[in-house]
Amino acid sequence: MSPGAYVASFAVGLVLVIVLFLVITAYNDVMALQRRIDKAWANIEVILKQRHDQLPALVAAVKGLMAFEQDVLTEVTRARAAYAPTDTIPHQAATSDQTSSAVRSLLVTVERYPDIKAAGNVADLQAEIERIEGMLADRRELYNDQVYRYDTRIAQVPTSWLAAVFRWRPRAYFRADPGDAERPDTSLTTDGPA
Secondary structure: OOHHHHHHHHHHHHHHHHHHHHHHHHHHHHHHHHHHHHHHHHHHHHHHHHHHHHHHHHHHHHHOOOOOOHHHHHHHHHHHHOOOOOOOHHHHHHHHHHHHHHHHHHHHHHHOOHHHHHOHHHHHHHHHHHHHHHHHHHHHHHHHHHHHHHHHHHHOOOHHHHHHHHOOOOOOOOOOOHHHHOOOOOOOOOOOOO
């Protein structure tokens, strides 16, 4: 073989090694992002399950004292029953938004009844629901950040070329209703926030 053929072979081999390195690096980055998304979603599911488990206790605590507000209790119960951990992320997000809305409505209604506000167990449950709603908001933000990073990564060159080969598709965000931007008021006074 001539020296020119050796140089050409070396150059081709070097280019193949660089391309292989880029493919492996991009693949590993995307796999890591997918795992982070899955982990973030699992954390959201934990909070959704906690809220799902706490809502019956809150409804039971106020049910007898809210005889004239059965429609509010029915809405919370209906929203809770719609929760299904096997649903798609967009469907679970919609169900979560409906549940958050129903919980906000229940907490606002509870404020109108002094007998309910005075019950210690109701106050404790309200505080727990508020804590869970706050954690859900934080975990939703983390999940959406991971989805953003993944979606951005698979849209960038050279990863976008691999996305077609490996069938990487953008992931769905956990979207909230515009009204979900505000935390529910769970105070037990009608004087407003302190």
